[in-house]
Amino acid sequence: MEQQNQQSNKFGHWLKTSITARMLMIGFLTLVLLIPLFFIQELIRERSHRQTEAIEEINNQWGKQVLIYGPILKVPYRVFKEKTVTDKKTKKSYVELIKEIRIAYFFPENININSNINPETKNRGIYTTAVYNSDIKMSGTFVKPDFSEIEVDDKNILWDKAKIIIKSSNVKGVNTANLKLDDSSFNLTSKYNASQKNYGYNHMALHTLETKNILLNPQTTKPLTFNIDFNIKGSEQIRFIPIGKTTEANITSNWKDANFFGEFLPYNGDKIHENGFDAKWKILDINRPFSQQHFKSLPDLNEFAFGVNFMIPVDEYQKSERSSKYGFLVIGLTFLIFFLIQTLSKIHIHPFQYLMIGLALTMFYTLLVSISEHSNFLKAYLIAGSSVIALITVYSKTILKKLKFPVFIGLSLTALYTFIYVIIQLENYALLVGSLGLFLILAIVMFASRKIDWNNG
Known part of the structure; x- marks a missing residue:
């Protein structure tokens, strides 16, 4: 011891x-x-x-982030394929023409976007996020669709079946969506199908808003003028894809903590002021690597979008x-x-x-x-x-x-x-x-x- x-x-x-x-x-x-x-x-x-979960709950109830892809002129057309068919009785073969309906997509010649964003904050417990109401006015022109690239005759183009479509990541937040073509007014209605999942944006599908059939005159070369009024609710950010041959955009807001992001940034140096911001963009077709018409399918162009982030910097x-x-x-x-x-x-x-x-x-x-x-x-x-x-x-x-x-x-x-x-x-x-x-x-x-x-x- x-x-x-x-x-x-x-x-x-x-x-x-x-x-x-x-x-x-x-x-x-x-x-x-x-x-x-x-x-x-x-x-x-x-x-x-x-x-993150609390912010997502608020955004889902109010309206998610907004991405606008459009307007786009959608024109169906006929193509014919030769198919060799053998008669079972006579064993003779002959060539049969099979008709298919395909869709061509045409972007505007020019597009002007004017958007006024009114953000506000929403709380869930101790967590805060930014949501907004936006008034968006889009105007511009479409030129007569050119099918010479794929050599389709005018008689095989379904001019009376054409439509104007707009794709958006957030149709839940749309309050009004009116479109005027020349002197005719059209309502935009929502359409969704499984193939739209290919156009993902932050794991969200892009949904389609489209008009009823519009009648295009194949004999005229006069540009088709459009005016669109959008009122849409969203959260955190808003973006546009510059699909016009010339795309001009002006986004104003009283939000002082915004930041600009995307493939293209505003060109005006005085965009930020004491009362918010007034940002301007001008994007030419030579500035982006995609054409004005697409005959097979509508491409995913999300990576070329530009816009404003209203997210509250909580770090x-x-x-x-x-x-x-x-x-x-x-x-x-x-x-x-x-x-x-x-x-x-x-x-x-x-x-x-x-x-x-x-x-x-x-x-x-x-x-x-x-x-x-x-x-x-x-x-x-x-x-x-x-x-x-x-x-x-x-x-x-x-x-x-x-x-x-x-x-x-x-x-x-x-x-x-x-x-x-x-x-x-x-x-x-x-x-x-x-x-x-x-x-x-x-x-x-x-x-x-x-x-x-x-x-x-």
Whole structure:
């Protein structure tokens, strides 16, 4: 029994006095604290996923993102194929002409789009997304369809079966859709079939709005003028495909956080102003790699769309996740500060006290996530950081006794959290600033540890 007590006392003495033992203990505790850090990162991802689900619920009820592909002139025509048929009785073969009806698609000669967007925010619990009402006016002309490319006679073109179609990712949000061709008015009605799934947009089918049959005059060369009035509800963004030989677009809104994206960007430099934006586009057929007529099928041109994004820039979860990835660095450097103070001042710090300090550091991230859901990231970071720094500083005062050590720890943690916040905000220079900061920290540690007698244990 006495021998066991002596061995226990020797181990305790070695743990108190040996530098190697303290380093092993600190390393072990740091690895143990990676477990709560992992669960915190999973919590952040789960909350981010919940935000996405809430936003999708709002968008599905109000109206999804809007992509408009049209108007397009749809003209059926007849083709004849020769087929050799053998008479079963006479065994004689003869050639029979088989008639097929095919569809040709023609894009406008020019198209002018004027759209006024009125966004607003919708909430689901603590989550917010942007939705909008839009008034869209489209005007332009179609020239007489040219079938010379496939050598079809005018008599085989079904001019009285032509239609105007418009494809959109969001027919649920359409309030009004009126079309005027020259002096005739037409209603656009919804039509859907399984083949439209080929035109995916963010995993959504493009649905078809079309007119009833219109009568085209094959004898005239006068352009067919169209005017379309759209009122459509949507969410997050609106896009158009530039199918006109000349496409001009003007989108105005009072939304101040919009950004422009897609294959083509506005040409006017003064598009953003204090009351919102007024963006203008002009796109010529030479600027995009597709023709004005298509005789086999209507191509998927979504990649050439341009438009405006009204999404609210919510990146708190992304910033929180990036911050949590530095958790190992924060815990390791904080433990290193306490280790250097303990080694240089000969003050004993119990492993349980190291564990409490480590758990306080991990609490920073749960505070950060929970507060940022109800406030902006900077305010949440300041509150969470100040709380954890104050807690560890006061707690270290009870351990280290002297005032100068807790003050030094508080200043060090403040500098460390400030450094991490700067890295999170940076994009292009994050790696450079991070590398320089870590180099400076390493230099400080090397300088502070130069007087430690490493031969003592």
